Amino acid sequence: MPSHPFYAKLVEPGFVSKHQSANYGEVAKGISLPSSAGLKQEVRTGGWPPGHPVRERLWKEILKINENNNATVEHYQEEVERLFGHDRGYVMEPNMPFVDPEFKPTYHLNEQGKAALYRVLWVIHAHQPQISYCPLLWPLCAILLHYMEEEVVYAFLCMLLRHSMPASDRNDDWRCIPQTRIAAATFSMVLAKLIHKYQRTVYNSLLNSNHRQIENLCSNWHRWIFEDLPFEYAVRFVDCYFVEGIKVFFRISMAIVHFYVAGSDSRRSGDAPQAIRQFCKTCRVPCQTILNTAFGFRRFSKSYLLRQQRKCEPRANQQAPTVISTSPSGNLTPGVYVSAAGVPQGSILQRSEMQTVLSWLPSRFTTAKPTLVFTSSEHGTSTTTFFNRVEPCEQTILLIESSNRQVFGAFCSASWEEKRKFDRVAYFGTGESFLFTLRPTVTKYPWVGAGNDSGKRMAPNFEMFMAAGPNGLSIGGGSGEAIHIESTLTDGHTARCDTFNNPPLNDPSHFSIRVLEVLSIS
Numbered sequence: 001m002p003s004h005p006f007y008a009k010l011v012e013p014g015f016v017s018k019h020q021s022a023n024y025g026e027v028a029k030g031i032s033l034p035s036s037a038g039l040k041q042e043v044r045t046g047g048w049p050p051g052h053p054v055r056e057r058l059w060k061e062i063l064k065i066n067e068n069n070n071a072t073v074e075h076y077q078e079e080v081e082r083l084f085g086h087d088r089g090y091v092m093e094p095n096m097p098f099v100d101p102e103f104k105p106t107y108h109l110n111e112q113g114k115a116a117l118y119r120v121l122w123v124i125h126a127h128q129p130q131i132s133y134c135p136l137l138w139p140l141c142a143i144l145l146h147y148m149e150e151e152v153v154y155a156f157l158c159m160l161l162r163h164s165m166p167a168s169d170r171n172d173d174w175r176c177i178p179q180t181r182i183a184a185a186t187f188s189m190v191l192a193k194l195i196h197k198y199q200r201t202v203y204n205s206l207l208n209s210n211h212r213q214i215e216n217l218c219s220n221w222h223r224w225i226f227e228d229l230p231f232e233y234a235v236r237f238v239d240c241y242f243v244e245g246i247k248v249f250f251r252i253s254m255a256i257v258h259f260y261v262a263g264s265d266s267r268r269s270g271d272a273p274q275a276i277r278q279f280c281k282t283c284r285v286p287c288q289t290i291l292n293t294a295f296g297f298r299r300f301s302k303s304y305l306l307r308q309q310r311k312c313e314p315r316a317n318q319q320a321p322t323v324i325s326t327s328p329s330g331n332l333t334p335g336v337y338v339s340a341a342g343v344p345q346g347s348i349l350q351r352s353e354m355q356t357v358l359s360w361l362p363s364r365f366t367t368a369k370p371t372l373v374f375t376s377s378e379h380g381t382s383t384t385t386f387f388n389r390v391e392p393c394e395q396t397i398l399l400i401e402s403s404n405r406q407v408f409g410a411f412c413s414a415s416w417e418e419k420r421k422f423d424r425v426a427y428f429g430t431g432e433s434f435l436f437t438l439r440p441t442v443t444k445y446p447w448v449g450a451g452n453d454s455g456k457r458m459a460p461n462f463e464m465f466m467a468a469g470p471n472g473l474s475i476g477g478g479s480g481e482a483i484h485i486e487s488t489l490t491d492g493h494t495a496r497c498d499t500f501n502n503p504p505l506n507d508p509s510h511f512s513i514r515v516l517e518v519l520s521i522s
Contacts, residue, residue, distance in 0.1 A: 006051070010113030010145050019051025043239045044295055047288055050235050056147045059156075062242045072155040079123045091118040096125040098179070100135040103223060106142050107231045116150040117142055123154060128161060130355060133181045139226035140177075143238055176246050182316050183363040184219070189312035190305065191218040191253055198297050199254060202261045206272065217273050221253040228280030229256075233287045240291070247305055251294035258293060259285045306364075313362045314431050314450035344372035348401045348515050353438050357397060360444050361411065362432055365521055370397065374518040381489035386518075387468075391417040393520040398475065400483070400492070403512040407439040408494075408505040410475045410483060412466055419468040427477060429465030435475070435482050435500050445482075445502040461498045476500045489516055 008016050048054055084091060095101070099121070106114055120141050124131070131137075137157065144153040160177055178184045192215045196203045206214050226234050240248045260279045347354070347370075354370065373396070374389045390396055396416070399409040413432035421428070435445040447465075449458045464477025472489075476482025478498025483505065485492040490513050494505045 006146055007148055010109055010116055010150075012108045012110050015108035019049065039243055043243045044291055045288070046239075048236070048239065050146075050232055055235070055239070058239065059144075059147070059242055060152075072158055073151040076120075076123055076151050076154040079126065080119055083122060083126060084119065091115045091122070094118055094121040094125065096121070098125070098131045098134040099138060100133075103135050103138065103227060105139050105227045107146065107234075109142060109145060113142075113145050116145055116153075120145075120150055120154050120157065124157060124161070131161070131179045132359070133184060134177060134179045135184070135222055136177050136226075139222070139234070140238070143231075143235060178363070180359070180363065182313070185316035186309055186312045186363055188215050188219040188221070189316060190308045191215075191221060191250055193308050193312070194250055195254055195257060198300075199258060202258055205261045206257075213272075217276065218253065220273055220277065221249065221256075223277060224256050224280045225249065225252060228277050229283055233283075233290070236287050236291065245302075247300065247302065248294075250305065251297060251300065252290065254297065255290045255294040256280065259283075259290065309364070310362070310432075313364075314447065317360070317362070317434075317446055317450060344370055344519065346375055346378065347372055347519070348399060348407065348517060349438070353407070353442075356438070356442060357409075357411075357436065360434060360436065361521065365395075370519040370521060372517065373520045374516070376489060376513065376516040381516075383472075383487050383489060386489060386516075387416060390518045390520075391415060393518075395521045397519040397521065398483075399515075399517040399519070400485075400506075400511075400513055401515040401517075402506050403514050404506075405439065405514070406437070406506050406511075408435070408437040408483075410435045412475065414466060416466070416468060416473075418466070425467055425469035425471075427464040427467045431463075431465075433465045433475070435502050435505065437505050445500045447499060448501050464497070464499045476502065485513070485516065489513065 006016050006019070043058075046054075093104075106117065109117060117138075121137065124137070140160070141153060141157060144156055148156070161179070178187055195206075195214070195218070203214070206217070225237055237248065237252055240252075256279075257276070260276045263279060349357070358365070358370070373393060374386055379385050379389065392415075394415050396412045397409060398412055399407065401407050411432070411434050412429065414429040418428040419426075431447040431449050433447060437443050448462055461478030465475070467474045467477065470487065472485050472487045472492075474481045474484045476497035476499045480495030480497045481493070482497040482500055482502050483492065483494055491511070492513060493510045495509060496503055
């Protein structure tokens, strides 16, 4: 048995030697992982150094890396041979869109280790091109390669990316890795809100900056944890992340800001983003002290984080580019947040168009699987059939292809069954709704109130999202209807509306419907 836990082929010899232990084998044989009830506390306070034998076993046990992953491992080996041939020597450094070009820590990997890192990321990119921005992938991959062979690391990361987790936790996305710029921006906004809620004194100390500048400060959280603090800290933090999920990074980031503000020079710094990074690089606060502070924040629930995420998503979504392409359909640029799901059979959309629409959805739909629940080409034009098929769906995407082959539609954030709550035609839905066009141009039109941080209700004409009645259904109102479909489901019209401040979505504004579709998002 080796005297260290590292996958030594990929790690610098000096680092391996530093963490060798004469009694490593005896310690490894005596390891027994605590029950799930005691695992959190053990990981939080265990103080395991980088060379402790528990780590590899712990990580594999947590994410169920076992013989069931043989297919993934074999797939990786086949893909490496396809992409790189038999020569595993030189591999070009990854430059795919999900990589932050200024955030590429390799820690203590040797040249072979770096080549393995590059291979894993290239294979992920080849088979998951929908990932548009995921800076955490690089450091997580690099850290894992210190302890495991690259095939297992690939299987590990695939599980994280598809949210493979115990069924009881799946709805919480508890190890969800942000995979788009929208999700990353939402994380930073939520972190700023958490600092305001749980650390009011710290927040006020930072208020030589305004709230938006504090959000900008928080956008560097991944650099604090995975680049500026020592490797020994990052490994401990990853232990906690694998056990408790993404909220660990909120806690640790808050603790880092706490100790930064407590420093004597923090309030005098004119460049807080750089100052906090320098604080981390020269940090004298023990890792365990940071963890103790991080887990000292009370009433820090997943449900509260989810509520804050939903509040911040519209503004993050609004800040993302909305005009994706003005080229003819067929060469669309993929959006910033995409599900790996394909196009449902029978849909009028091409794959690139489907990816673009899915890219605009709120980030909790990261694993959305669109299902075609209604298409006029198959189900006809009866409104009874239409509502019978779409009302059971919580959220839907409505698509229209007009007779002149223009394609446009809307994300409907509420169930159409809501119309039954009213004894007259009334608007319902939420500000997560949005409009879009796909042909001939690709443009998204979010709710005009998405950037409203005041908490005040807007005038009624700015909150007219969805409505349905005997004369048909409408999306977007106030000064006009963005989309109105007649009860015959064969004709409609479009106009500018106050709710989305959109231009008419079709030219001409009165149109005949060639195909009407509804996709359920689940």
